Amino acid sequence: MSARNLLLLSSSRVHGHGYLEHARAQLEDLFKACHVKTVLFVPYALRDHDKYTALVRDAIAPWGYAVEGLHTKDDRGQALRDAQAIFVGGGNTFVLLRTLYQLQLLEPIREQVLQRGVPYVGSSAGTNVATRSIHTTNDMPVAHPPSFEALALVPFNINPHYLETDPNSEHKGETRDERISEFVAYHSRPVLGLREGTSVRVEGSKATLLGSRSAKLFQSDGGSRELQPLADLSFLLSQE
Amino acid sequence: MSARNLLLLSSSRVHGHGYLEHARAQLEDLFKACHVKTVLFVPYALRDHDKYTALVRDAIAPWGYAVEGLHTKDDRGQALRDAQAIFVGGGNTFVLLRTLYQLQLLEPIREQVLQRGVPYVGSSAGTNVATRSIHTTNDMPVAHPPSFEALALVPFNINPHYLETDPNSEHKGETRDERISEFVAYHSRPVLGLREGTSVRVEGSKATLLGSRSAKLFQSDGGSRELQPLADLSFLLSQE
Numbered sequence: 188m189s190a191r192n193l194l195l196l197s198s199s200r201v202h203g204h205g206y207l208e209h210a211r212a213q214l215e216d217l218f219k220a221c222h223v224k225t226v227l228f229v230p231y232a233l234r235d236h237d238k239y240t241a242l243v244r245d246a247i248a249p250w251g252y253a254v255e256g257l258h259t260k261d262d263r264g265q266a267l268r269d270a271q272a273i274f275v276g277g278g279n280t281f282v283l284l285r286t287l288y289q290l291q292l293l294e295p296i297r298e299q300v301l302q303r304g305v306p307y308v309g310s311s312a313g314t315n316v317a318t319r320s321i322h323t324t325n326d327m328p329v330a331h332p333p334s335f336e337a338l339a340l341v342p343f344n345i346n347p348h349y350l351e352t353d354p355n356s357e358h359k360g361e362t363r364d365e366r367i368s369e370f371v372a373y374h375s376r377p378v379l380g381l382r383e384g385t386s387v388r389v390e391g392s393k394a395t396l397l398g399s400r401s402a403k404l405f406q407s408d409g410g411s412r413e414l415q416p417l418a419d420l421s422f423l424l425s426q427e
Numbered sequence: 428m429s430a431r432n433l434l435l436l437s438s439s440r441v442h443g444h445g446y447l448e449h450a451r452a453q454l455e456d457l458f459k460a461c462h463v464k465t466v467l468f469v470p471y472a473l474r475d476h477d478k479y480t481a482l483v484r485d486a487i488a489p490w491g492y493a494v495e496g497l498h499t500k501d502d503r504g505q506a507l508r509d510a511q512a513i514f515v516g517g518g519n520t521f522v523l524l525r526t527l528y529q530l531q532l533l534e535p536i537r538e539q540v541l542q543r544g545v546p547y548v549g550s551s552a553g554t555n556v557a558t559r560s561i562h563t564t565n566d567m568p569v570a571h572p573p574s575f576e577a578l579a580l581v582p583f584n585i586n587p588h589y590l591e592t593d594p595n596s597e598h599k600g601e602t603r604d605e606r607i608s609e610f611v612a613y614h615s616r617p618v619l620g621l622r623e624g625t626s627v628r629v630e631g632s633k634a635t636l637l638g639s640r641s642a643k644l645f646q647s648d649g650g651s652r653e654l655q656p657l658a659d660l661s662f663l664l665s666q667e
Contacts, residue, residue, distance in 0.1 A: 200599040234612065234613075282613070321568065324568065325601075327563060327564070327565070328521075328562055329606075334571060348599065348600035350598055350600075359623055360588035361566070367567070369567065370567060373522070374569070
């Protein structure tokens with residue numbers, strides 16, 4: 188796993204910022220360190236792949252990076268092998284994972300990222316599929332993937348867009364914490380609640396919490412604790 | 428379908444009321460009309476089946492109804508055939524549906540409800556599984572059912588615990604309306620957004636909105652409209 192080079196964003200949008208703007212320094216650090224000039228974008232979490240790829244292109248082209256959509260490639264396997272960096276965008280996690288299974292892209296992506304060290308950027312659904320499984324997505328299950336097991340680039344689960352539920356709410360639906368705790372109760376696996384504006388940077392066997400907010404770790408024993416900005420998250424990788 | 432006799436609740440809990448209390452009149456109307464004295468409760472959406480069955484028993488025993496848990500029966504098929512009424516409780520919709528598939532209970536329940544006219548009460552997850560599919564649940568996918576297709580006691584989808592997202596929120600996760608609209612965009616099927624405290628009563632080919640709040644119908648053409656209390660919903664059954 189020493190080749191692993193990941194940036195897993197909670198979200199692409201953060202209140203008060205333009206699209207991906209809050210993550211610019213994190214993206215540029217990663218891309219510069221790896222001499223990335225062109226990013227291969229995986230747009231399958233949204234319906235309009237051209238429009239989605241254009242959105243990402245418009246956001247990061249001004250920073251000096253070209254963006255190509257994987258959906259435009261005749262030979263997707265070759266496109267992945269040629270990729271300088273892979274960016275999997277957010278949207279619906281179920282649609283994204285089902286498409287990755289349908290197009291048989293899970294193993295090719297895993298190989299590039301884990302064996303060849305190709306940088307992987309995920310946002311929201313793209314972060315969910317980078318983890319062990321999509322069991323902790325917030326999305327509505329509008330599509331049925333053959334399994335919820337995902338890329339497993341890291342051995343724990345993430346809940347993107349994590350937030351505490353308003354304690355004054357009169358709504359009786361389950362809170363986010365109740366939902367995540369339910370996953371932990373069934374699976375005995377840790378979940379990192381990643382607030383908007385934060386991300387996880389993984390370099391080989393080292394993982395770090397980036398961004399200005401804390402993250403909430405739901406431990407496999409049912410407890411939970413807050414992890415502060417720049418916290419060392421490497422212990423979450425050691426379950427491998 | 429003339430035998431069909433359903434009460435589909437958005438939730439068992441409503442702010443300011445005890446468990447199931449808001450639905451007492453609706454439940455009693457149904458049970459009295461069908462001479463129900465004992466309810467067969469299906470507790471699989473939560474982890475502790477005994478505790479969950481006791482919760483429901485404590486709620487409705489004072490009204491004069493006995494409650495038995497399906498999980499206590501050696502022969503579940505016989506228990507369903509003997510049932511005076513079937514009540515499927517809420518919890519996690521994915522866990523519930525996976526269990527119904529594992530125990531091969533979908534067809535036996537369908538047969539009792541659609542062919543023999545056994546009354547069916549569902550709440551939250553129990554309402555989701557009563558519809559065509561669980562694609563419009565709010566729950567976290569903590570378990571992977573072999574399919575999202577469900578009992579299809581009605582041919583449309585319901586979103587229980589429906590609520591509008593606070594328009595002043597700075598959170599960038601998708602709103603409930605965006606999630607439901609995404610389902611409609613992929614499937615071109617209508618979804619009834621059922622607010623807490625409301626329910627759908629189905630008698631044969633007639634369906635009615637019960638409760639004191641309106642419901643939001645997401646139409647298969649992408650539009651939406653509000654339906655007022657006591658609205659005739661029979662048109663939603665005519666897709667059969």
